[in-house]
Amino acid sequence: MKSISMKQEKMPSDILVSNSLPSGRGSYCDDDDCRTQIPETDPLIMGSMTDAIHTMLEGIGENPGREGLLKTPERVARSLRFLTKGYHENPEELLKNAVFTESYDEMVLVKDIDLFSMCEHHMLPFFGKAHVAYIPDGKIVGLSKLARVVEVFSRRLQVQERLTQQIRDAIQNVLNPKGVAVVIEARHMCMVMRGVEKINSLTTTSAMSGQFITSQPTRSEFLGLIKG
Numbered sequence: 475m476k477s478i479s480m481k482q483e484k485m486p487s488d489i490l491v492s493n494s495l496p497s498g499r500g501s502y503c504d505d506d507d508c509r510t511q512i513p514e515t516d517p518l519i520m521g522s523m524t525d526a527i528h529t530m531l532e533g534i535g536e537n538p539g540r541e542g543l544l545k546t547p548e549r550v551a552r553s554l555r556f557l558t559k560g561y562h563e564n565p566e567e568l569l570k571n572a573v574f575t576e577s578y579d580e581m582v583l584v585k586d587i588d589l590f591s592m593c594e595h596h597m598l599p600f601f602g603k604a605h606v607a608y609i610p611d612g613k614i615v616g617l618s619k620l621a622r623v624v625e626v627f628s629r630r631l632q633v634q635e636r637l638t639q640q641i642r643d644a645i646q647n648v649l650n651p652k653g654v655a656v657v658i659e660a661r662h663m664c665m666v667m668r669g670v671e672k673i674n675s676l677t678t679t680s681a682m683s684g685q686f687i688t689s690q691p692t693r694s695e696f697l698g699l700i701k702g
């Protein structure tokens with residue numbers, strides 16, 4: 475009861491909380507819809523990726539010549555390029571382009587940022603939500619850019635632990651704020667579909683800096699807000 479009323483008192487005045495926008499960035503990749511969004515790819519590289527997927531189809535005992543699979547190698551190659559397009563973007567540059575001088579010095583939190591990534595061990599998806607907070611020290615950044623940083627790092631082969639730290643470090647490096655906190659909650663298809671097959675297991679990782687480490691009240695406030 476106590477913590478709830480404290481939260482209600484503080485939220486409107488002291489803390490800027492933003493639920494991320496739904497990520498409607500055209501992630502329909504079932505056919506050729508993502509053509510315009512994939513990075514430029516050298517035709518030679520695209521050709522060798524397509525060949526490799528053709529070989530993989532043979533390797534699993536399929537017939538790459540049957541009708542349903544004729545375009546699959548090229549489609550999978552394009553899909554992979556889309557899902558890993560974060561290699562071609564620089565998250566720190568992206569943040570630098572949206573930094574403003576501002577005296578606001580309370581916590582800024584963007585929670586429930588949709589996240590889709592692929593584990594580097596199995597190249598299978600993991601997905602969930604990221605919560606990103608920072609305490610400005612003279613500089614703020616456009617809120618949508620925090621979600622973009624999550625996206626850019628997610629669109630690479632990852633482990634969840636490193637992804638969490640990379641997001642923290644990029645924000646720390648560019649804004650030099652009084653503290654950064656990142657929590658990611660995700661489900662890994664390599665655990666759900668194979669291996670231990672724990673359908674509901676959720677992996678949580680966190681990375682923090684500055685006041686989120688040194689100040690227990692700040693840390694508790696953040697953790698309370700992302701649960702709400």
Ligand SMILES: [Zn+2]
Nearest residue numbers: 593595596664
């Ligand atoms: Zn994995």
